[in-house]
Amino acid sequence: MKKNKSIHQIVDFTGKTLAATPFIDKESYFYKSLIYIVQNTSQGTIGILVNQPIINKEIRFYIKMHENAEEKSLNLNDIDTYLGGPVDISKALILHSNDHEADNNKIEISSDVEVLQNIVQGKGPKMSLLVLGYCSWTPGQLEQEIKDNHWFVLPSNNQTIFGTINRDKWSSALEIFNITPYNLSLTPGNC
Numbered sequence: 001m002k003k004n005k006s007i008h009q010i011v012d013f014t015g016k017t018l019a020a021t022p023f024i025d026k027e028s029y030f031y032k033s034l035i036y037i038v039q040n041t042s043q044g045t046i047g048i049l050v051n052q053p054i055i056n057k058e059i060r061f062y063i064k065m066h067e068n069a070e071e072k073s074l075n076l077n078d079i080d081t082y083l084g085g086p087v088d089i090s091k092a093l094i095l096h097s098n099d100h101e102a103d104n105n106k107i108e109i110s111s112d113v114e115v116l117q118n119i120v121q122g123k124g125p126k127m128s129l130l131v132l133g134y135c136s137w138t139p140g141q142l143e144q145e146i147k148d149n150h151w152f153v154l155p156s157n158n159q160t161i162f163g164t165i166n167r168d169k170w171s172s173a174l175e176i177f178n179i180t181p182y183n184l185s186l187t188p189g190n191c
Contacts, residue, residue: 011040011143012040012041013037013040013045013142013153014037014038014039014040015037015107015156016037016153016154016155016156017034017035017036017037017050017153017154017155017156017157017160017161017173018033018034018035018037018047018142018151018152018153018154019033019034019151019152019154019170019173019174019179020032020033020034020150020151020152020170021149021150021151021152023149023150024150029086030150032051032170033049033051033052033170034049034050034051034160034161034169034170034173035047035048035049035050035085035135036048036050036095036107036156036161038109038134040142042139043139044136044137044138044139044141045136045137045141045142046134046135046136047085047134047135047136047137048082048084048085048093048095048109048129048131048134048135049082049083049084049085049131049135050082050095050129050131050161050169051082051166051167051169051170052082052083052166053080053081053082053083053166054081054082054083054132079119079120079128079130080128080129080130081129081130081131081132082129082130082131082132083131083132083133084131084132084133084134084135085131085133085134085135085136086133086135087133087134087135087136088133088134089132089133090132090133091111091132091133091134092111092116092130092131092132093109093110093111093130093131093132093134094109094110094111094112094115094116094119094128094129094130094131095107095108095109095128095129095131095161096108096109096110096115096119096124096125096127096128096129097125097126097127097128097158097162098125099125099126105156105157105158107156107158107161108125116130127158127161127162127163128162129161129162152174152177152179154173154174154176154177157173157176160172160173160176
């Protein structure tokens, strides 16, 4: 008798956007959230929340470009800053457009201080978000949450991520794909 082997196939969600379904609890950290997936491998998944701005912030980074350099202050009060997720909120990342390639809908992620300096000086990428922290899932966790109707998996769209006001990002992402979230049912079956 042959043993029945279960083959677990990993779907790569890298570069996709997760939109929370209305079935996520209203008290949840992720209610109406929109998350750009940075990496999805057999080791787990990393994503960045793109619609939770940090309000009333006073953020100043102190940077050293190299060991012998003087420490410089970088004022970030005029840059849109977001809570990227509940993991490692002391880590600053820059989600930005790739203005140098033909595919101008491509999204890049960086932690390069020079990219941040260029953005502050108005010389950086045309579209960007500074995020503190990130979201993380263990292997198989995100796939299970998708099966449990917690997330819609959508293609990423620069206009939605960078060019839409925060309170409208979630609904805008769903509208692009003709998803009317409040007409959905938790119970499968015939209407």
